[in-house]
Amino acid sequence: MPRRVLVIGLDCASPHLVFDRFRDVMPNTSRLMESGSFGLLRSSAPPITVPAWTCMVSGRDPGELGLYGFRNRLPNRPTEYKPRVATSEWVQEKRLWDWLSDAGKSVASLFVPLTWPPTPVRGHLVSCFLTPDLTLPWAFPTSFEHELTNRFGPYIRDVTDFRASDKPRIYDALKKMTAQHFNIARYVWEQKIPDFMMFVDMAPDRFHHAFWSAFDPAHPRYIRGNRFEHLGREFYGFLDQNIGALLESIDEDTTVMIVSDHGARALHGSVCINEWLRDHGWLKTHAQAADPNLPHSTSIHEGVVDWSRTKAWGEGGYYARIWLNVAGREPHGIVAPADWANERARLKEELLGLVDSAGTPIPVRIDEPEREYRATRGFAPDLLVYFDDLAYRAAGTLGHGQWVIAHDDRSGPGNYDECNHDWDGLWILSGRGAPREGRVNGARIYDVARTVLELMETEAPNDLLGRSLVSLSADRH
Ligand SMILES: [Zn+2]
Incomplete structure (x- = not known):
């Protein structure tokens, strides 16, 4: 059977919570760690969602990409001081799904930041949380929009007002988003049978920005016994249940990677x-x-x-x-x-x-x-x-x-915005072709592109940053 690669992106997922504090409520994730390799994933500088994911899937740094944040000043337009929200049209470099499409593989890229407007791939693409409006194109091919909407309801791009004070509404909304994204991912994985699929759920990021002070004793506004304190453990457990359901549809020819673009820390x-x-x-x-x-x-x-x-x-x-x-x-x-x-x-x-x-x-x-x-x-x-x-x-x-x-x-x-991003995200690699090394130090966000290309037996451009995590060397421990 041909090899398949599944990359599960959890925006802002914290290595400290996944590897240590909440590991006991994450049996599915824990099993991947035990059967493969994992560690901290040093983010880009800055550790900001739009540049970080784009660095991860392109093997290029923010300067090479010209992406320094969500908003960027437009070059060759010196009349503007004000930056604008970036779109996929700004990305001049190829990303994983582009190289793999070129190599004749079938791909699915779902909800990965900076994929709006959607671009053609050899398979399927659903644009990210920066999709401004569902009346504009948000998937490739366009017919895919109707297919998904009919099965899963209106596409949930993001949770609105996640820095507001109505916490129960936010928590409910982000669980709905996670559930829909994982359901779509499973559907695409099973029905479209892509050789490579990557999807990103923004819910952990929104959850941290809304709830970090409720469960981090190091946060200046943490109050022991507050009514949301249990949600940290509950939410990570919920993520793991969704991961577990998706893993039911993979086989021994699949390599699974879980990654986050950065971590989180208390914002003072x-x-x-x-x-x-x-x-x-x-x-x-x-x-x-x-x-x-x-x-x-x-x-x-x-x-x-x-x-x-x-x-x-x-x-x-x-x-x-x-x-x-x-x-x-x-x-x-x-x-x-x-x-x-x-x-x-x-x-x-x-x-x-x-x-x-x-x-x-x-x-x-x-x-x-x-x-x-x-x-x-x-x-x-x-x-x-x-x-x-x-x-x-x-x-x-x-x-x-x-x-x-x-x-x-x-x-x-x-x-309050409860957290800032932290420098280290996480990576877990398990399944076919994954080294069984346990915890490995020194990985960087730039290593992901080379890792996936090696797993997919597709040649990487030789000037990419990073090195493959498949060929781990001893000095990484
Ligand atoms: Zn992020």
Whole structure:
């Protein structure tokens, strides 16, 4: 029988929870670990969903892909400061399903981030959570949309408002999404019989952002005995039941891989990067936009920034991206290109002295894209900044009156984003052709593409990052 490969993607699934804390409620996953190999999977920098999954399935780094976050500034469009949500049209590199289609294999790519709009493959593709609207094409071939809707109801792309406070509604919705995605996956695996299938469920990510403080004792808002505390164990058990049901339809010719794009960790608050830049003279607002007149969480893209006097600004998210306002590059740039390097070095030096309102230093990691990546395509930020090893996210909005806040600037009052992403996701490899090595150290997200191509006996382009996890070497332990 021909070999088949099934990749189960669990966005944000935490290795610490799967391998250790909740392993007792995950018998199916645990069995795969015992019969194969597993370990931490170091994410891309940044460990953000859209670049991370795309790095995983392309073997290219975020700079090579030109993907630095969910939203990116468009190259060759210097009239815009504001970034836009990425789409599959931005992906210039081939991904696993493209190479395998080219090699004559049949493939299925379901819900993998950054696959909207859908692209042709030798098989089936369903677009991801970034599908804006179900009236737009969301599957390939188009007839597949009707087939799925008839069997499984309207396609659940995502859980809306997962940072809101109505937790029971969120929990119910994300279980429905997981169930539908696994049901679709099983249907496609059994009925379309692809040689290679990969699907990604976003529910673990949404679950963590909504519930992390309920079950992580290290979280500043954790309260022992809170009414949602049991949900961590329950949800991971629910994931495992779905994995178990899907595994019923695989045979000994199948290799199974479970992967996550990054992990999760307690979020302690947000660094208001543009407040800080303004207070340090890098960003200027118009006179009428001075505090305390500025409404809470005012976007810098709503006309408050005086670009003609601004030297640098930042975009928020799980980390901060900072650009200098360069003459000739930005629409109202004022930093001379000849001064760019010096100004960036000065800004970097100042950022390393970041303190919160009480004067407590916040450790900062600052990456320069041209050093971090093999190429810098698209519109790379000038600096990529991580706060206290991701204990803090970056708030890009103004109107907070301080540099560090305890909440998230996107949530409503009293609502919190409970977690940030963490550097390590996970991988588990089991079944036909998988080494039985137990726990293995040192894997990186870039290793997945080569691993799948080796399993599928398809040659990988020789300039891909990473190395195959099938041919494990002793130094990995
Ligand atoms: Zn993710």
